[in-house]
Amino acid sequence: MAEILKGKDVIASMKERMLKQVEELQSHxxxxxxxxxxxxxxxxxxxxxxxxxxxxxxxxxxxxxxxxxxxxxxxxxxxxxxxxxxxxxxxxxxxxxxxxxxxxxxxxxxxxxPDKDVDCFSPVNVAKVFEGDDNGFAPCTPEAVMEMLEHYGVDVSGKRVVVIGRSLVVGKPLSMLLLRKNATVTICHTKTRDLGGTARTADILIAAAGKARMITKEFVSPGQIVIDVGINMDKDGNLCGDVDYDNVEKTVAMITPVPGGVGTVTTSILAKHVLAAAWRLSGVMGS
Amino acid sequence: MAEILKGKDVIASMKERMLKQVEELQSHxxxxxxxxxxxxxxxxxxxxxxxxxxxxxxxxxxxxxxxxxxxxxxxxxxxxxxxxxxxxxxxxxxxxxxxxxxxxxxxxxxxxxPDKDVDCFSPVNVAKVFEGDDNGFAPCTPEAVMEMLEHYGVDVSGKRVVVIGRSLVVGKPLSMLLLRKNATVTICHTKTRDLGGTARTADILIAAAGKARMITKEFVSPGQIVIDVGINMDKDGNLCGDVDYDNVEKTVAMITPVPGGVGTVTTSILAKHVLAAAWRLSGVMGS
Structure with a gap:
């Protein structure tokens, strides 16, 4: 039985910090x-x-x-x-x-x-993510992944992280954020040969392919941490991730659910970015 | 004995193409x-x-x-x-x-x-490299690697490419250029655990760490293609790459030398970028 990494605990912890920041901003x-x-x-x-x-x-x-x-x-x-x-x-x-x-x-x-671009639309922020410059705004979803990992005490430094998906919204920027934290990152995609074999070598496996339940137990190995970024509808109209959760969770050490996982944290990241922008633009120095 | 991928053949072939382009520009x-x-x-x-x-x-x-x-x-x-x-x-x-x-x-x-930025200094071009937008200018060295691979008929699609080094000048942009050509890319660096083991799994190994002769035979396996982007001085004051050439070339299938390899091609890429800029800025349509 894997430890389930729920979004709601991350959100609650972020909320506590952000409420204080809002209070301080309002006091100014x-x-x-x-x-x-x-x-x-x-x-x-x-x-x-x-x-x-x-x-x-x-x-x-x-x-x-x-x-x-x-x-x-x-x-x-x-x-x-x-x-x-x-x-x-x-x-x-x-x-x-x-x-x-x-x-x-x-x-x-x-x-x-770029100073108000809280969802990484401007090339200035895109370039900053690529450069590893923390002064920009990364897209919300990859940052939500980083926030979850940090919340649950997963240090990515030196770890083998396999990212499945190379979109500009998730796969690529997430790879840069992971690299910034010293992970060894492999970026996989539809043209990758032996995807399963590569996925199984990961310490941390990140599914961001946008394909319902494609990550089956053939993709995972014991002890792995699996982060599911997918939000799909299956053929019965049910919300599901890129990971075949029931099939996988018996094997791995930690797993994020869908719904209730990464996707729920993205709007908290958006709020965090608005606060960061408000600090900078208003000239109020944060505590 | 590995096939030696020399820069001069790449340069000669590029020169032939570029001379025609210059002639056409001058005719306009x-x-x-x-x-x-x-x-x-x-x-x-x-x-x-x-x-x-x-x-x-x-x-x-x-x-x-x-x-x-x-x-x-x-x-x-x-x-x-x-x-x-x-x-x-x-x-x-x-x-x-x-x-x-x-x-x-x-x-x-x-x-x-950004239109004249032939060496990828502007964030606009940095963002384009990250986005996989071919209308920008990538930094010259990573593009020289791509040009060499193409010249020697190495199709990277679906291949496992391990890039050692995550600099903004080589490692990161090269990873993006490789990804654009459908390689499965692993980015390694000083914090990577079992670097040798990871390197040995590569179809194509790219050394861009900036550390003289660090890639010894323990990092390679038979059949590999090794691209050496390093330009270092050893303790005797000799120019050398990141790859311990004599030690490695008996094992691998193809290898670039230093000097005479990737480094010699970079100025041809610079020239290629100037020509591309001249086409676009002058409004002359290329043939």
């Missing part, structure tokens, strides 16, 4: 504020937004939802983001992606202020 | 031009400059060396780089790093135009 007259930029009303966006607003407001972080028609022009959207950049009452900006096809996302990413 | 009235920004006169910088100028001029690429006193102020240097950004006769800018301590390199990197 600063109310941390996140602007959420949403085009149209996609179900996925609305679901994430609901969770993010709830998490932030529960901490005393104000949320402003900027909803635009999906048909907004490139120029209008850029102008709106520039207004948010300049608004001193706003500390963080989250832009839901992907943007509609008529919008040049590649141009938008240069518009958002 | 464009003389490709590289500006080299050097502060002071460090021996390393001068040696690289000499090689770069020779390589470029041998191809018909003009070089302008901008030498400044080491005591130049931040503002003056920024102004000089801005002038080069605006000069339509200049297509590529190479700034020798590290810059003197009184200069804020972190600020300078945002000044150089």
């Amino acid at each position: 007259g600063v109310t941390p504020c996140l602007a959420i930029v949403r085009l149209g009303a996609k179900a996925d966006d609305l679901a994430y937004e609901k969770g993010a607003v709830k998490r932030c407001e529960g901490l005393g972080i104000k949320c402003v939802v900027m909803e635009y028609d999906e048909s907004i022009s490139q120029k209008e959207l850029e102008d709106e983001i520039r207004k948010l950049n300049e608004d001193t009452g706003i500390h963080g900006i989250l832009v839901f992606r992907p943007l509609p096809k008529h919008i040049d996302e590649n141009a938008i990413k240069y518009v958002i202020s | 009235g464009v003389t490709p031009c590289l500006a080299i920004v050097r502060l002071g006169a460090k021996a390393d910088d001068l040696a690289y400059e000499k090689g770069a100028v020779k390589r470029c001029e041998g191809l018909g690429i003009k070089c302008v060396v901008m030498e400044y006193d080491e005591s130049i102020s931040q503002k003056e240097l920024e102004d000089e780089i801005r002038k080069l950004n605006e000069d339509t006769g200049i297509h590529g800018i190479l700034v020798f790093r590290p810059l003197p301590k009184h200069i804020d390199e972190n600020a300078i990197k945002y000044v150089i135009s």
Whole structure:
């Protein structure tokens, strides 16, 4: 029986720290504020937004939802983001992606202020993650993985970590965050030969492939720590991870569940980023 | 006896292609031009400059060396780089790093135009390398490795590649370039446990640790391809790589020498980048 690494304990511990920070910011007259930029009303966006607003407001972080028609022009959207950049009452900006096809996302990413870019959209923050510069904002999901590992006392230094998935949202930035903490990182993907054999050599196995229950017991070995970043729907419409949990958890030492694992921590990371931005932008020195 | 992957054959083949490109640019009235920004006169910088100028001029690429006193102020240097950004006769800018301590390199990197940044100094290009966007400029050394592999018909797709070294100049960007070509990449470093064991599992082993002759026969296995990115001086003052060549070459299938290997190809990559910049900036469509 593996130890189950639940998200809720991580969230509770982060909440305790963040409530104090919000209190201190407020004592300096600063109310941390996140602007959420949403085009149209996609179900996925609305679901994430609901969770993010709830998490932030529960901490005393104000949320402003900027909803635009999906048909907004490139120029209008850029102008709106520039207004948010300049608004001193706003500390963080989250832009839901992907943007509609008529919008040049590649141009938008240069518009958002790197100082308010709490979800690593700007190339400035992308470069910082790659460079190992902690002054930027990493994407929320990979940072949630790091937060979970730290919370549960897993020191990655010198460990063999196998990351399955090379997306720009999870696999690649997570590899950089792990490298920054001195892990030996192997990045695997659809073209990897003998994926199972490689996965079994890992001390820590991270599944971020986006493929329901692909990690079966043939991919794991005793003593491993398995982190499941996948959020998929199986053919019966049930939420599940990239890991075939029931099949795997008997073998490994630690495992994150889905739901209730990494995914639940991401909005706490978002809140953490808004607070970090508020500290820096308001010039209040944190304790 | 391993096949020796020499730089000179790669250079010759690149030269043939590039001479045609220069000819075509010139037929459109464009003389490709590289500006080299050097502060002071460090021996390393001068040696690289000499090689770069020779390589470029041998191809018909003009070089302008901008030498400044080491005591130049931040503002003056920024102004000089801005002038080069605006000069339509200049297509590529190479700034020798590290810059003197009184200069804020972190600020300078945002000044150089990403379109002329032929050695991946700008965060815009750093982010593109990380994102796998081929429209940017990767650092010259990792791209030289990719060029060598391609020249010698080594397809990295699906292969296990172990990169020893995680610098921002070689290890990290090279890992991204390899990943882009579908290699399964493991990034190792000083904190990696059982480095030898990991290295021996590689199909392709890349030494970019900057430690003279550290890769001995205990790190390699038969059939491997070994790429040596190291350029070191041994205790007798001889140039050598990270690989203990004589000790290793009996075991492996292919190996790059030092000198005469990867290092010799970097200035050809620099020239290639200047040409790419000249195509784009002049609006001439390449054949």
